[in-house]
Amino acid sequence: MYYLTNTLMIQIQHLSFGYNKKKLLYKDLTLTLQSGSIYGLLGKNGAGKSTLLKNLVGLLFPKGGSIEVNGFDPRKRQPSFLETIYLIPEEVYVPALTIDGYQRLFSPFYPGFDSAKFTSYLEQLDVKDEGKLNTLSFGQQKKFIIAFALACNTKVLLLDEPTNGLDIPSKMRFRKLISGIFTEDRMIFISTHQIRDLDNLIDRVIIVDEGELLLHASVGMIAEKLCFKTVNEIRDPADILYKEESLRGISVVIENKHGEESKVNLEHLFNAVTENPEKAKAIFQTRKNS
Amino acid sequence: MNNTFNARRFGFLFRKTLLERPVQIFGLTGLILTIILMIYFICKVFFGFGPAQNISFIWGLAGGGCFLGSFMFSYFNSNASGSSYLTLPASVFEKWLSAILIAGILYPLLFLLFFRAMDAGFVALYHRGLDATSPLYKIRYDQVYLFSYTGQIAQKVYLIFFMFTGAALTGSLYFNKNNFIKTALVFCVVCVLAFGLNWLMAVMVFGEVRDAAPFHYVEVTVGTGEGEINLPQSAFDIYGIFGDYFFPVLLWSIPFIRLREKEF
Numbered sequence: 248m249y250y251l252t253n254t255l256m257i258q259i260q261h262l263s264f265g266y267n268k269k270k271l272l273y274k275d276l277t278l279t280l281q282s283g284s285i286y287g288l289l290g291k292n293g294a295g296k297s298t299l300l301k302n303l304v305g306l307l308f309p310k311g312g313s314i315e316v317n318g319f320d321p322r323k324r325q326p327s328f329l330e331t332i333y334l335i336p337e338e339v340y341v342p343a344l345t346i347d348g349y350q351r352l353f354s355p356f357y358p359g360f361d362s363a364k365f366t367s368y369l370e371q372l373d374v375k376d377e378g379k380l381n382t383l384s385f386g387q388q389k390k391f392i393i394a395f396a397l398a399c400n401t402k403v404l405l406l407d408e409p410t411n412g413l414d415i416p417s418k419m420r421f422r423k424l425i426s427g428i429f430t431e432d433r434m435i436f437i438s439t440h441q442i443r444d445l446d447n448l449i450d451r452v453i454i455v456d457e458g459e460l461l462l463h464a465s466v467g468m469i470a471e472k473l474c475f476k477t478v479n480e481i482r483d484p485a486d487i488l489y490k491e492e493s494l495r496g497i498s499v500v501i502e503n504k505h506g507e508e509s510k511v512n513l514e515h516l517f518n519a520v521t522e523n524p525e526k527a528k529a530i531f532q533t534r535k536n537s
Numbered sequence: 538m539n540n541t542f543n544a545r546r547f548g549f550l551f552r553k554t555l556l557e558r559p560v561q562i563f564g565l566t567g568l569i570l571t572i573i574l575m576i577y578f579i580c581k582v583f584f585g586f587g588p589a590q591n592i593s594f595i596w597g598l599a600g601g602g603c604f605l606g607s608f609m610f611s612y613f614n615s616n617a618s619g620s621s622y623l624t625l626p627a628s629v630f631e632k633w634l635s636a637i638l639i640a641g642i643l644y645p646l647l648f649l650l651f652f653r654a655m656d657a658g659f660v661a662l663y664h665r666g667l668d669a670t671s672p673l674y675k676i677r678y679d680q681v682y683l684f685s686y687t688g689q690i691a692q693k694v695y696l697i698f699f700m701f702t703g704a705a706l707t708g709s710l711y712f713n714k715n716n717f718i719k720t721a722l723v724f725c726v727v728c729v730l731a732f733g734l735n736w737l738m739a740v741m742v743f744g745e746v747r748d749a750a751p752f753h754y755v756e757v758t759v760g761t762g763e764g765e766i767n768l769p770q771s772a773f774d775i776y777g778i779f780g781d782y783f784f785p786v787l788l789w790s791i792p793f794i795r796l797r798e799k800e801f
Binding site for chain 1: 559615617620621625628629797
């Protein structure tokens with residue numbers, strides 16, 4: 248399949264998926280994702296975030312509908328497709344090899360692999376060459392795989408709970424690294440329930456709950472449509488999508504009817520959308536075909 | 538890009554398969570060969586050369602091949618390694634071929650070479666230990682000879698190897714954890730069911746049955762006499778084709794289909 252531009256696209260059409268035929272995780276999900284964005288996929292535990300990533304990479308097959316990643320059908324798991332996409336699962340696998348050994352055996356499968364960048368990413372993430380990889384701590388193993396995945400230079404990078412197991416400095420380094428490697432021809436898709444870890448990193452937000460797409464919008468659009476602020480008292484409770492009492496007052500998420508400027512709080516956004524799905528969909532006009 | 542087979546990519550995959558888990562592949566092979574050497578030696582001491590050759594050949598080729606085969610797709614015992622294996626940019630055919638090459642070609646070749654060397658060594662030691670001046674020298678010398686790779690026993694073991702290893706490869710793609718044990722259990726259940734049903738049918742048809750083997754023979758007691766009823770030659774030939782070719786080919790092909798369709 249040929250494209251006029253280098254734009255990468257993931258098209259999910261009427262996706263249905265479930266581990267149990269009677270209880271589907273996704274029902275008729277339609278979504279279009281394009282390169283040049285860092286997507287944050289947010290959802291509660293068991294909402295199907297990892298399942299969606301596995302469908303995108305071809306580890307799971309849709310029960311209905313279709314997925315197309317830049318013209319490829321992921322379920323065929325063709326090498327020409329797999330070398331353009333890398334999934335970092337929540338739990339990573341490292342064999343009993345040294346860093347060099349791993350690089351020697353695994354990197355030839357990725358034509359875009361950059362050895363110099365790999366070394367640099369390892370340094371940035373503070374991963375030291377200390378013998379066999381399987382003897383490293385979970386956090387170190389995870390950082391190693393993140394560095395390797397980034398050095399593979401795949402067009403699509405899927406990260407499932409990437410910050411799980413990372414300490415606070417490592418989370419900061421991770422955010423810095425992801426921002427640094429991002430280019431317009433790449434797509435980064437991060438699934439997490441640790442929403443604060445994605446602050447200032449993602450530029451588009453996808454929220455799924457109970458098999459349904461509740462929100463798919465850019466951070467800019469969210470700031471335009473919603474207002475995140477702290478007030479002393481609530482005058483019109485009907486406008487409130489979410490409220491949380493804090494020491495400074497009451498943090499609220501309301502519809503931005505007067506064009507106020509505010510900083511998007513992802514955690515509050517998530518709570519607002521999952522607690523008021525219909526209202527959120529109405530504000531963002533989230534349709535089935537998003 | 539060829540999405541089915543690419544020699545260079547296959548080379549990378551084959552190297553990765555061998556070197557990624559050296560303990561499992563090389564360690565296991567070394568362990569199997571060492572155990573076979575011990576079995577040969579112990580059996581030779583207690584039962585003589587014939588049983589030692591037969592037992593060690595059966596266990597080494599069929600048992601060892603089956604055990605090694607169960608490790609070929611053992612990536613699925615953890616989410617992380619299973620995902621890593623399935624998303625590695627190599628085709629399903631290359632992944633299947635890599636496992637087949639190790640379990641179905643390299644291991645048997647290595648085993649046959651090892652067995653020949655081991656057997657020749659023990660036989661030569663025996664021959665050298667004989668008293669050349671003894672009048673029984675010639676008889677004793679001829680009593681012990683090298684195990685024939687083209688003999689009837691060897692041919693039966695080759696078939697058992699193909700059946701067992703094929704079953705182990707197939708089982709390792711259906712059972713993610715403890716695949717060797719689970720496959721062995723399924724194999725036992727299938728055998729018990731086949732023999733049990735066959736016995737039941739033989740009893741229903743012939744009455745008093747002494748022994749029966751599926752698709753082979755039935756031994757019956759009639760009055761004070763005993764007799765064996767064999768499958769007609771034409772039917773036996775058809776069964777032979779199924780048993781010797783169809784089932785082994787099926788068991789070695791299923792992993793390819795299963796690998797293509799596997800969700801994880």
